[in-house]
Each structure stands twice: as C-alpha cells, then as structure tokens.
Amino acid sequence: MxxxxxxxxxxxxxxxxxxxxxxxxxxxxxxxxxxxxxxxxxxxxxxxxxxxxxxxxxxxxxxxxxxxxxxxxxxxxKQGSSSNTDVLSLTSATTSATAGSHTILVNKLAQVSSEYSDTLASATDTLSGSLTIQGDTITIGSSNNTLATLASAINSANIGVNASVVTDSTGSRLSLVSTTSGSAGQLTISGALTDATTSTSIGFHTGQTGQDASLTVDGIALTSGSNTVTTAIPGVTFQLLSTSANPVQVQITNGxxxxxxxxxxxxxxxxxxxxxxxxxxxxxxxxxxxxxxxxxxxxxxxxxxxxxxxxxxxxxxxxxxxxxxxxxxxxxxxxxxxxxxxxxxxxxxxxxxxxxxxxxxxxxxxxxxxxxxxxxxxxxxxxxxxxxxxxxxxxxxxxxxxxxxxxxxxxxxxxxxxxxxxxxxxxxPSQLNEVNELYSAVTGYNTGNGG
Structure with missing residues (x-):
C-alpha cells in the first residue's frame, strides 16, 4: 500500500x-x-x-x-374449397377432417317456420283474448294488450319464437318466427285474439313452412334442419346457399x-x-x-x-x-x-x-x-x-x-x-503566544518587539 x-x-x-x-x-x-x-x-x-x-x-x-x-x-x-360458392361455401375444416374430394348435390334449402297476423290499422289498438303458441297460452291483460307489448311478452316467455311488429303502408302485423330452423321448428298457432278497439277477430297466416334441407353427399341422401351443415363430412362445416341441378365439388386438402x-x-x-x-x-x-x-x-x-x-x-x-x-x-x-x-x-x-x-x-x-x-x-x-x-x-x-x-x-x-x-x-500558534508571554513575564524580554 x-x-x-x-x-x-x-x-x-x-x-x-x-x-x-x-x-x-x-x-x-x-x-x-x-x-x-x-x-x-x-x-x-x-x-x-x-x-x-x-x-x-x-x-x-x-x-x-x-x-x-x-x-x-x-x-x-386442413383447408377446403368449393367449386361453386354460389351454391355451397366452406366455413371450416378442422384438424379432424381428412384430405379428400366430395361431391354434394343441394336439392332443397332449409327454411324457418314463420306466421303473421291480420293487419291492424293502428299498432296501438287494444287487444283482448288469448294466443297459444307451441302449446303455451298467453292471456291478454293490461300489460300485453298492444302488438308491441304482446310481442315483448312472447319473447320473454322463451317458447322458441321470436316476435316482432312489422309495419308498412297498410298497417301493422305481429310477426312470429321460429327460433329452430327446419321442420322441427314448425310453428303451431291457435287461440282467439281480438282487436278490441275495432271489435275485429285477428287471424294468423303461414308466412313460411319449416323445412329441412335436402342434399346428397357422395351419393348418400341426407337432410339437415339448418343450412349450416356440420355432420355430413367429418370435421367439415359448410353453408348451403342455393339449390342446383349440378353437383358441387368440395376439396379438403392438407394445410x-x-x-x-x-x-x-x-x-x-x-x-x-x-x-x-x-x-x-x-x-x-x-x-x-x-x-x-x-x-x-x-x-x-x-x-x-x-x-x-x-x-x-x-x-x-x-x-x-x-x-x-x-x-x-x-x-x-x-x-x-x-x-x-x-x-x-x-x-x-x-x-x-x-x-x-x-x-x-x-x-x-x-x-x-x-x-x-x-x-x-x-x-x-x-x-x-x-x-x-x-x-x-x-x-x-x-x-x-x-x-x-x-x-x-x-x-x-x-x-x-x-x-x-x-x-x-x-x-x-496560541500555545506559542502563551509561552512567549510567560517568557516575557519572567525575563522582561519582549519577544514581540524583537529585543
């Protein structure tokens, strides 16, 4: 150091x-x-x-x-393709799908059942009576006695129907559409619904019949309650868009x-x-x-x-x-x-x-x-x-x-x-000064004056 x-x-x-x-x-x-x-x-x-x-x-x-x-x-x-995307489009091909080619003929599209009421001149007319939908009866009271409040009551009942009010230049109607596509969702409507304001009975009409899709996949006849088909080809989901007399080729390939x-x-x-x-x-x-x-x-x-x-x-x-x-x-x-x-x-x-x-x-x-x-x-x-x-x-x-x-x-x-x-x-310095002072006091010699 x-x-x-x-x-x-x-x-x-x-x-x-x-x-x-x-x-x-x-x-x-x-x-x-x-x-x-x-x-x-x-x-x-x-x-x-x-x-x-x-x-x-x-x-x-x-x-x-x-x-x-x-x-x-x-x-x-897996990847998929359709030879005619106007008739059939591929939605997905999962890992469980197998690479290969499939022939699909779309004969009929699935339809959703719908019903609609007679036209009321005013949507605010007061209703009375009851309405039975899919076996469930809704009785008209003060809280559901207009088209709008009745539609709300039907939706709240959760009976497999979407209800809404459709209005055009001729008046207003109650529209009922099944929440289930295909024949399984066919609506059944009954009851005695009345427009109390005009004392007129309100009837219902079929807008569209519930119908299953009809198709053949690789020669096998199949039906589907929905136009979204998930079980015809394992691991593959496709959408039916229109019918065609000509078959569609679906190709599933490796990714x-x-x-x-x-x-x-x-x-x-x-x-x-x-x-x-x-x-x-x-x-x-x-x-x-x-x-x-x-x-x-x-x-x-x-x-x-x-x-x-x-x-x-x-x-x-x-x-x-x-x-x-x-x-x-x-x-x-x-x-x-x-x-x-x-x-x-x-x-x-x-x-x-x-x-x-x-x-x-x-x-x-x-x-x-x-x-x-x-x-x-x-x-x-x-x-x-x-x-x-x-x-x-x-x-x-x-x-x-x-x-x-x-x-x-x-x-x-x-x-x-x-x-x-x-x-x-x-x-x-202070100690030296003290020594000098003592020395001067003893000897009489003044060190500060130099002599």
Whole structure:
C-alpha cells in the first residue's frame, strides 16, 4: 500500500490540513483492492446479457419447432374449397377432417317456420283474448294488450319464437318466427285474439313452412334442419346457399401453406441463434474480446445444434432436411428453397409429417436438444451457465460489501484521529503566544518587539 502525505504548511501557521480529502486519499489506495472484483463483476454481467439473448432466441426456435412437432399443430390443419360458392361455401375444416374430394348435390334449402297476423290499422289498438303458441297460452291483460307489448311478452316467455311488429303502408302485423330452423321448428298457432278497439277477430297466416334441407353427399341422401351443415363430412362445416341441378365439388386438402410458413420460421429462428454465437467469436469495436469469447458453453451450443440438424430417424422417403429444401451456408446459417419444400409436401406429406413427429424423428430429437441447451431448469446449458455466474456474482458482491464495511469503519476512525491531530496543529500558534508571554513575564524580554 502506498503512502499519503499531509500538506499543512508551517507548523506555526495554524492552518492545519483538509481532513476529508486526506481521509479520501488514504482510503483510495485501500479501495483499489475492489478493482479486480468489480472488473470481474462487469464481465459476468456482460455474459449474462448475452446468455439472456441466447436463451430468448433458443426459446423462439423451440416454439417454431413445436408448431411442427405438436400433433395438433400445423400438420393437422386442413383447408377446403368449393367449386361453386354460389351454391355451397366452406366455413371450416378442422384438424379432424381428412384430405379428400366430395361431391354434394343441394336439392332443397332449409327454411324457418314463420306466421303473421291480420293487419291492424293502428299498432296501438287494444287487444283482448288469448294466443297459444307451441302449446303455451298467453292471456291478454293490461300489460300485453298492444302488438308491441304482446310481442315483448312472447319473447320473454322463451317458447322458441321470436316476435316482432312489422309495419308498412297498410298497417301493422305481429310477426312470429321460429327460433329452430327446419321442420322441427314448425310453428303451431291457435287461440282467439281480438282487436278490441275495432271489435275485429285477428287471424294468423303461414308466412313460411319449416323445412329441412335436402342434399346428397357422395351419393348418400341426407337432410339437415339448418343450412349450416356440420355432420355430413367429418370435421367439415359448410353453408348451403342455393339449390342446383349440378353437383358441387368440395376439396379438403392438407394445410401445406401453414406448414411452409412454419418451416421458414424454423430457418429464421435457427439463423438468429447462430448469429448470436458467431457474434461472440471475435473482438468488439474497441478490440476487446466479446463477453463469451472462448466460452465452453458457446462451443457446446454450436456443436450440439449442428449435430442436431443431421440427427433423427428417417420417415419413409424423407431422411434429411435437405429434402425439405433446407441448405447449409458456410457461416453455419441455413437457407430454404420454397419450391423444394412445396414439392415434398405435395408428394410426400405423410412422410414429411413423420419426419417431425415420429418417435426418434428429426423433429423430436431436435426439440430434445433444444431443451438440453436452453434456459430450462435444472439441466439446460444456458440455465447452468447463468446459475454459475449468479453464484460467482453473489460471492464477488459479498466481498465488495464486506470491504466497503471495513472501509466505512476505517473512514470513521481516521476522520476522528485526523480531526484530533488537526485541532492540535491549529492550536500551536496560541500555545506559542502563551509561552512567549510567560517568557516575557519572567525575563522582561519582549519577544514581540524583537529585543
């Protein structure tokens, strides 16, 4: 430890010295012991930042892979099309649908049963009597004795009918529409409803008869109470829009578009990880090594990832990612040839699916590798590296904290001691004066006058 001088001028000047700056100068040399600790802490924290980025990008790569390895992922998706969307439109094709072609002939559309009343000249006329709908009787009283309040009472009764008041230039009518489509929703109306204002009986008329749709699917005659058909083709929902003497072709296909996107996402995510790794293999702009330069964890990631690309069992005709259009660049990144991928999906869809989803397949093996490399506890390579850094950082922080506590105690003691010394120095002139005065009193010699 170096020495620190105290500058206080002549002892008899009474000026003393700056205690605070002197204490700071003394402790600075002792505080230098913390420098290697703080330097190492900064290095570990810089590594933590890179590990976090690597962990995030590996997680993104895992998510991209899972879209293809998950049995309910993009490989299970289906797409559908109709040869005549004026007659039939596809609503959805779920994962339970099977790829194939179907012939559908629409003979009759489903209809909803409806009834309407005689026309009243005024919608505010007072009604009397009762009305029975679907076996439920509504008796007219003071709270439901107009068309509007009667319609409200019918709707509140929840008897499978939507009631409303329809008004045009001829007057107003009560409209009743079944809430159930097809023949099952056929309305039955009875009772004795009277316009008490005009003493006129009110009758009801059929607007539309409840009717089931009639269609044939692949030669099988079917009926449907709704024009939305969900059970004719497993996993497929379609809408009947009009009848036609000509059959409609419905095509259900595998969701190759989303599969292609998912494979592209894997290539992008993989390249992001490789660029993270490559970015640590040189010096920064200041010529200093990157935080993970020479890190064994970095080497482990690079070796395991490159090995995983050529691992996994074959699936039928597919045994390598190169058959899916994935190629290798000299810097370790990947490229994707979309035409090659689409050709594989069009001609060997089930084999491509197995390449990602079969036991010990490329896809399953790659996901296992990613889990072993990422931030998953307790064995992920990055997780373990982060844990080791955290332990080292905790030890270094404790050393710094302990040293700071020692320095704080020494600062207090030094300040007390130097304040005492400073007070002594500042009191010397007055002590000298006292000595001179005593000397003059004893000898008669006046030191102040020089003789």
């Amino acid at each position: 170096g020495t620190v001088g105290i500058n206080f001028g002549a002892a008899s000047s009474g000026q003393g010295f700056d205690v605070a700056s002197t204490v700071t100068a003394i402790l600075a040399s002792q505080k230098a012991i913390e420098t290697p600790w703080t330097t190492q802490l900064a290095s570990l924290q810089a590594q933590d930042t890179v590990f976090t980025t690597l962990g995030t990008d590996l997680s993104s790569l895992t998510t991209a892979m899972q879209a293809l390895t998950d049995f309910s992922g993009v490989f299970s998706e 190759t578009t989303d599969v292609s996107t998912a494979v592209s996402n894997i290539v992008t995510a993989y390249n992001a990880v490789i660029k993270d790794i490559k970015g640590q293999e040189a010096n920064d702009s200041s010529g200093n090594p990157e935080p993970l330069f020479g890190s064994p964890t970095l080497s482990l990631l690079q070796n395991q990832l490159s090995s995983a690309l050529i691992s996994g069992a074959a699936s039928g005709s597919i045994s390598s990612i190169t058959q899916l259009g994935i190629g290798f660049n000299q810097d370790g990144t990947l490229t994707l040839n979309g035409d090659t991928l689409n050709n594989a999906l069009d001609n060997n869809f089930s084999d491509v699916t197995g390449f990602f989803q079969n036991a010990s397949s490329f896809g399953q093996t790659f996901v296992t590798t990613l889990n072993n490399l990422g931030t998953q506890a307790p064995d992920g390579a990055i997780y373990l590296a982060q844990q080791q850094n955290s332990a080292e950082e905790a030890a270094l922080n404790l050393s710094v904290s302990n040293e700071e506590a020692l320095l704080a105690t020494e600062q207090t003691n030094l300040t007390t001691e130097l304040n005492t010394a400073n007070q002594v120095l500042q009191s010397i």
